[in-house]
Amino acid sequence: MTTVLYARVSTADQTAAHQRTQAEQAGFTIDHVVTDEGVSGVTTKLADRPQGRRLFDMLRAGDVLVVRWIDRLGRNYNDVRETVAEFMKRGITVKTVINGMVFDGSTTDPMQQAVRDAMLSFMAAMGQAQAEATKLAQTAGIAHAKAQADQTAYRGRKPSFTRDQLTTVRDMNGSDASVSAIAKATGLTRQTVYRILEDEAEAEAVLARWS
Incomplete structure (x- = not known):
């Protein structure tokens, strides 16, 4: 299992190092850091970002994708939902540093799926x-x-x-x-x-x- 931190840095005051520090302080052991710098999460989909595309190539079933918050993947409602759904379909677990949210596709219980999907949508x-x-x-x-x-x-x-x-x-x-x-x-x-x-x-x- 590989744990990858994805850091989207959209302004000069943000740093990937700070996001990694936050993740490690939250208890994550990070194997790799993938960073997109100066990229808008509103206008550019994850799959269209230079390093965002790498995630789809490097992550495998059983791997964990860590982000500070879901908005690091994007700030477009449909894009974020579709992206996380695709990762879960591939057997990849998405975890957030803030609040320790976990999104994975392993559960088959319809109620748990409904709660997970509702939280992701929110x-x-x-x-x-x-x-x-x-x-x-x-x-x-x-x-x-x-x-x-x-x-x-x-x-x-x-x-x-x-x-x-x-x-x-x-x-x-x-x-x-x-x-x-x-x-x-x-x-x-x-x-x-x-x-x-x-x-x-x-x-x-x-x-x-x-x-």
Whole structure:
């Protein structure tokens, strides 16, 4: 059995190394890391990404595919559902670092299958919804930062969080994780997590001002 971590890195603040560290801290022993950098999970299907295609070639029945969260596979509802279904059909188990979700095709019990498929659909839908919400927040944040820049060159205090940490805060908050759990996973203080969640548009604006 081979355990492969797939890391999709869409911004400069995200790193595959950070995603691997999170996986290992969660108890996974990673044999290989496959990374796509600078690739959108909204517009580009997994099978169309340079390294995403490798997964379909290298993974075999009995192998485990680890992702930080389902949204690393993509943020398109239909693509994510079809991708995970294809992996399960091939006997590949998909596991997430956050919340320790497990998706495999070994069960034949219809109720267990229904629960598994419902959870997958929910997570895929949430990934797309969060992507759309993030885009709106980014637009608002950039506009806010631009308006402030027109008034003054002062950028304020440098943000105490990165794009990767902001994304993780949103992901975990969307899955109803506690503030303490989010702080532990991201390495941020509880106060910083609270500030981000209270005003995501401002969090985006801070990053935009310092980008």
